[in-house]
Amino acid sequence: MDQKVPDLIKEIIQARKLVMELQTQLNPSSVSGNVLVTNILSIFETSLSMLNQIKLDNESTTPKSSMGHFGGSLFSNGGSDLFQDGSRKRCRKGIVTWTQQVRACEQGGFQGPLDDGYGWRKYGQKNIFGAAYPRAYYKCSYHSSQNCLAMKQVQRSDLN
DNA sequence: TCAATTTGACCGAC
DNA sequence: GTCGGTCAAATTGA
Numbered sequence: 001m002d003q004k005v006p007d008l009i010k011e012i013i014q015a016r017k018l019v020m021e022l023q024t025q026l027n028p029s030s031v032s033g034n035v036l037v038t039n040i041l042s043i044f045e046t047s048l049s050m051l052n053q054i055k056l057d058n059e060s061t062t063p064k065s066s067m068g069h070f071g072g073s074l075f076s077n078g079g080s081d082l083f084q085d086g087s088r089k090r091c092r093k094g095i096v097t098w099t100q101q102v103r104a105c106e107q108g109g110f111q112g113p114l115d116d117g118y119g120w121r122k123y124g125q126k127n128i129f130g131a132a133y134p135r136a137y138y139k140c141s142y143h144s145s146q147n148c149l150a151m152k153q154v155q156r157s158d159l160n
Numbered sequence: 161t162c163a164a165t166t167t168g169a170c171c172g173a174c
Numbered sequence: 175g176t177c178g179g180t181c182a183a184a185t186t187g188a
Contacts, residue, residue, distance in 0.1 A: 122165055
């Protein structure tokens with residue numbers, strides 16, 4: 001996988017260009033569309049910085065566990081992708097998903113969905129087999145009014 | 161009163 | 175049959 005990092009970076013840069021092109025063609029009055037594109041671009045930036053870090057590590061010293069780099073996003077495309085906990089994620093056809101691991105400090109308390117530009121509405125919660133904490137399911141608040149299809153799952157890690 | 165959340169039931173994938 | 179994702183009725187709070 002490590003040898004493929006430069007290719008991955010190229011692919012993400014290419015995809016980012018396409019999204020930016022899409023952004024220029026978006027109707028400026030489409031708030032949810034622009035928020036979505038902005039979020040996609042920020043995820044590309046996070047992914048690029050992570051991949052660059054991996055690339056630098058590979059070039060410099062001994063190989064390390066790649067898990068240490070995943071403080072940000074991990075893309076999946078609906079194939080046989082795995083979660084970071086090793087579990088397999090099912091994915092609806094044609095819907096792009098990714099996971100983003102964030103740190104929630106205890107002092108501030110874990111206060112549900114982070115503010116990422118969307119309004120989120122909780123629609124379900126599940127106890128996940130083997131997980132210490134339940135997983136919460138959120139839909140974009142504009143799901144019906146603005147046809148916003150964004151959804152997210154929030155699960156506290158076993159460790160923190 | 162209305163919007164958001166909770167929670168048990170249902171359904172599909174494996 | 176089990177597990178995860180979604181639905182929808184009930185509940186709660188502003």
